[in-house]
Amino acid sequence: MPIVDIHTHVYPPTFVDLLRSRTTVPYIRNFPDAPDSARLVILPGEDDPSMPSTSRGRPIGPEYYDIAEKIAFMDMHQINTSVISLANPWLDFLPPEEAGEAAVRINNDVDGLCAKYPGRLFAFGTLPLSGPVETVVKEIERLKSLKHMRGVIMGTSGLGNGLDDPALDPIYAALEKHEQLVFLHPHYGLPASVYGPRASEYGHVLPLALGFPLETTIAVSRMLLSGVWDRFKNLKVLLAHSGGTLPFLAGRIESCIQHDGHLKNAGKTQNRRDLWDILKTNIYLDAVVYSKAGLKAAFEASGADRLLFGTDHPFFPPLEENANEWHSVTTNYKAILASFANDQLAVQNVFGNNATRILNLHT
Amino acid sequence: MPIVDIHTHVYPPTFVDLLRSRTTVPYIRNFPDAPDSARLVILPGEDDPSMPSTSRGRPIGPEYYDIAEKIAFMDMHQINTSVISLANPWLDFLPPEEAGEAAVRINNDVDGLCAKYPGRLFAFGTLPLSGPVETVVKEIERLKSLKHMRGVIMGTSGLGNGLDDPALDPIYAALEKHEQLVFLHPHYGLPASVYGPRASEYGHVLPLALGFPLETTIAVSRMLLSGVWDRFKNLKVLLAHSGGTLPFLAGRIESCIQHDGHLKNAGKTQNRRDLWDILKTNIYLDAVVYSKAGLKAAFEASGADRLLFGTDHPFFPPLEENANEWHSVTTNYKAILASFANDQLAVQNVFGNNATRILNLHT
Numbered sequence: 001m002p003i004v005d006i007h008t009h010v011y012p013p014t015f016v017d018l019l020r021s022r023t024t025v026p027y028i029r030n031f032p033d034a035p036d037s038a039r040l041v042i043l044p045g046e047d048d049p050s051m052p053s054t055s056r057g058r059p060i061g062p063e064y065y066d067i068a069e070k071i072a073f074m075d076m077h078q079i080n081t082s083v084i085s086l087a088n089p090w091l092d093f094l095p096p097e098e099a100g101e102a103a104v105r106i107n108n109d110v111d112g113l114c115a116k117y118p119g120r121l122f123a124f125g126t127l128p129l130s131g132p133v134e135t136v137v138k139e140i141e142r143l144k145s146l147k148h149m150r151g152v153i154m155g156t157s158g159l160g161n162g163l164d165d166p167a168l169d170p171i172y173a174a175l176e177k178h179e180q181l182v183f184l185h186p187h188y189g190l191p192a193s194v195y196g197p198r199a200s201e202y203g204h205v206l207p208l209a210l211g212f213p214l215e216t217t218i219a220v221s222r223m224l225l226s227g228v229w230d231r232f233k234n235l236k237v238l239l240a241h242s243g244g245t246l247p248f249l250a251g252r253i254e255s256c257i258q259h260d261g262h263l264k265n266a267g268k269t270q271n272r273r274d275l276w277d278i279l280k281t282n283i284y285l286d287a288v289v290y291s292k293a294g295l296k297a298a299f300e301a302s303g304a305d306r307l308l309f310g311t312d313h314p315f316f317p318p319l320e321e322n323a324n325e326w327h328s329v330t331t332n333y334k335a336i337l338a339s340f341a342n343d344q345l346a347v348q349n350v351f352g353n354n355a356t357r358i359l360n361l362h363t
Numbered sequence: 364m365p366i367v368d369i370h371t372h373v374y375p376p377t378f379v380d381l382l383r384s385r386t387t388v389p390y391i392r393n394f395p396d397a398p399d400s401a402r403l404v405i406l407p408g409e410d411d412p413s414m415p416s417t418s419r420g421r422p423i424g425p426e427y428y429d430i431a432e433k434i435a436f437m438d439m440h441q442i443n444t445s446v447i448s449l450a451n452p453w454l455d456f457l458p459p460e461e462a463g464e465a466a467v468r469i470n471n472d473v474d475g476l477c478a479k480y481p482g483r484l485f486a487f488g489t490l491p492l493s494g495p496v497e498t499v500v501k502e503i504e505r506l507k508s509l510k511h512m513r514g515v516i517m518g519t520s521g522l523g524n525g526l527d528d529p530a531l532d533p534i535y536a537a538l539e540k541h542e543q544l545v546f547l548h549p550h551y552g553l554p555a556s557v558y559g560p561r562a563s564e565y566g567h568v569l570p571l572a573l574g575f576p577l578e579t580t581i582a583v584s585r586m587l588l589s590g591v592w593d594r595f596k597n598l599k600v601l602l603a604h605s606g607g608t609l610p611f612l613a614g615r616i617e618s619c620i621q622h623d624g625h626l627k628n629a630g631k632t633q634n635r636r637d638l639w640d641i642l643k644t645n646i647y648l649d650a651v652v653y654s655k656a657g658l659k660a661a662f663e664a665s666g667a668d669r670l671l672f673g674t675d676h677p678f679f680p681p682l683e684e685n686a687n688e689w690h691s692v693t694t695n696y697k698a699i700l701a702s703f704a705n706d707q708l709a710v711q712n713v714f715g716n717n718a719t720r721i722l723n724l725h726t
Contacts, residue, residue: 055625162559191554194581196525202588203625209616210584213608214577218557221573225565241615245576248611251654251698252604253572255691259679262418262566291614293663300656316622328618335614 001348002080004355006183007240007286007310009087011040011064014109018102026089028060040064042089045192045207063314067113071120073313077329080352081361084110085124085153088187092129092157099128100135107139107146114148122361124153124183133159133170140174150359151181151238156188156219163219164226172232181284181359185240186215216244220283221253229278236282236358238308242289247301250275276301284358286310287350290331295339304346308355309336364711365443367718369546370603370649370673372450374403374427377472381465389452391423403427405452408555408570426677430476434483436676440692443715444724447473448487448516451550455492455520462491463498470502470509477511485724487516487546496522496533503537513722514544514601519551519582526582527589535595544647544722548603549578579607583646584616592641599645599721601671605652610664613638639664647721649673650713653694658702667709671718672699 019028026042031053041047041057048056063069074082091102107125114121125143127136143149152175158165175182189211192199199206216239229235239246254275263269285298288310298307316328340346355361382391389405394416404410404420411419426432437445454465470488477484488506490499506512515538521528538545552574555562562569579602592598602609617638626632648661651673661670672695679691703709718724
């Protein structure tokens with residue numbers, strides 16, 4: 001049974017160089033109080049100068065940037081093929097005039113990493129979203145010429161006003177035209193105030209466990225409500241973390257739309273594609289939800305032929321030294337096996353066949 | 364098959380009087396541009412003076428305050444028994460010195476409404492949470508003497524700092540001691556900024572469909588992380604809207620706790636009750652999730668013996684005139700029937716047996 005990991009991140013050398021050149025979030029730095037250990041700080045909430053550097057962000061080692069470590073991780077977990085993607089926050093933070101060139105440089109770097117391991121690595125490209133729209137469209141076109149690219153990864157910010165921004169339409173049109181799947185991934189989370197005054201006592205749990213999936217849910221709902229999939233009926237989106245919470249809330253979202261007097265009076269409740277249709281036509285979900293409960297909802301919402309195994313490597317490593325498997329990975333393995341216990345074909349589809357078919361990974 | 368509705372709200376006359384006496388959110392008012400139609404405005408985001416009054420809040424009619432309308436609604440949908448609760452924002456907004464007396468007055472009013480329809484109505488009481496802790500504890504004790512009370516409804520604000528506030532411990536202790544179940548219900552939503560600059564084009568959909576369940580999810584996660592259920596092992600909580608998104612995210616929450624270096628170093632990852640244990644011991648979920656996908660996750664997380672039918676009446680009424688059934692209700696009916704198609708006992712448990720057993724509604 002081939003296993004394909006479609007949610008696995010890299011910090012390729014060109015991206016590490018860029019992050020090392022910076023002094024504000026996101027950045028990579030060796031702090032004076034621990035000069036031998038580099039820290040990666042990507043979230044504003046992690047960048048607290050009052051804390052020792054060992055509590056800021058997270059340690060960054062070769063598993064983040066050495067592609068040989070990715071392959072070793074894949075071998076450890078019997079993963080045949082990985083579709084690697086740049087980790088958040090991608091290039092969202094770049095000055096507009098630098099974005100296009102950085103995207104070319106980094107996408108070429110990632111494509112080159114894939115070339116080192118034929119058949120084992122493919123990638124999602126990164127778009128220069130802080131740059132002019134024409135630059136973004138040009139990079140979408142150019143990605144088609146890179147042998148290992150199979151779509152793009154994108155955050156929820158879009159051009160700065162979210163994914164329901166009509167200014168994104170030329171980008172959605174180009175993605176649809178060139179049949180580039182969008183891997184939609186969170187980064188920005190929610191305002192810290194929602195976690196209350198005691199949040200720091202809970203480590204990174206609240207922003208990681210809740211902020212990420214809730215951000216994704218809000219972003220996709222805004223796309224739905226603004227009619228993105230009514231205008232771009234073939235735009236395909238793969239949602240990180242099994243859609244955030246979208247499968248669970250889809251019924252409530254549909255019910256709230258149907259019962260909204262404002263939308264009804266504006267004529268927006270008729271002649272629209274409903275969320276269930278979009279979930280079964282335009283949306284794919286990764287299987288990175290760490291439970292049978294989550295996977296059952298994802299399966300009901302989207303179907304076993306639209307669920308794709310992922311690991312979120314290199315995040316969530318084991319806390320023990322010298323562990324020979326990653327608990328975060330085996331939790332997802334076990335959830336898939338438990339959810340489809342009586343359906344071996346569904347298991348094979350989720351673990352690899354769906355990714356191979358949808359992303360055209362035949363070698 | 365007895366049908367029990369455990370999620371159904373009232374604005375009893377004493378509460379309507381209180382809301383009519385106010386000029387800031389929450390309030391009930393007849394605006395000069397539509398003097399014959401009273402509006403209920405409970406969310407700050409709904410109170411926009413630049414809009415015509417017919418777009419502010421929602422119209423409020425007898426279905427909100429006339430208990431005979433509740434009974435008629437129950438009859439229309441074959442609901443035998445309802446456990447009514449004050450609607451949000453309860454008494455959270457009152458000056459501390461008024462809270463205790465208002466709670467006594469309103470709880471007595473609600474208990475009196477139940478007495479009018481023996482066997483058909485029970486209630487969750489309302490706590491004077493803006494008052495002194497001793498006043499809250501006293502009302503918890505007093506509620507035991509009211510014949511129809513079967514627990515309390517509570518928002519996510521607690522005493523103003525959320526449900527992970529250690530100052531709530533005497534209240535949790537009293538609820539546990541007096542075996543009063545807490546019906547945890549959202550009200551505050553999320554900061555408007557998360558919905559982006561176009562949110563008003565989408566009516567009330569984003570705050571209602573997402574803000575409410577995401578608020579609940581955050582609140583319960585904070586209770587979990589602060590160890591509420593480690594200290595109060597018998598505290599029972601019924602979560603509105605099938606737990607917000609808790610069943611779907613439970614796996615991710617547990618994974619993030621297990622992988623958090625800060626929590627590990629603080630010794631907080633061992634000797635704790637995990638979320639799966641709490642979901643099957645302390646938490647009940649209503650079945651107000653409008654989909655098979657959501658119910659499947661709720662069932663997996665908590666079990667069919669912990670899911671309870673509800674309607675959210677009088678919210679989500681049909682948009683058509685003279686409808687003889689509520690689409691919001693039949694959507695939940697159908698989801699339950701579809702989820703447990705081959706298990707008639709589970710269907711009966713979710714529709715009524717669980718509520719009767721858990722809330723002691725035998726008459």
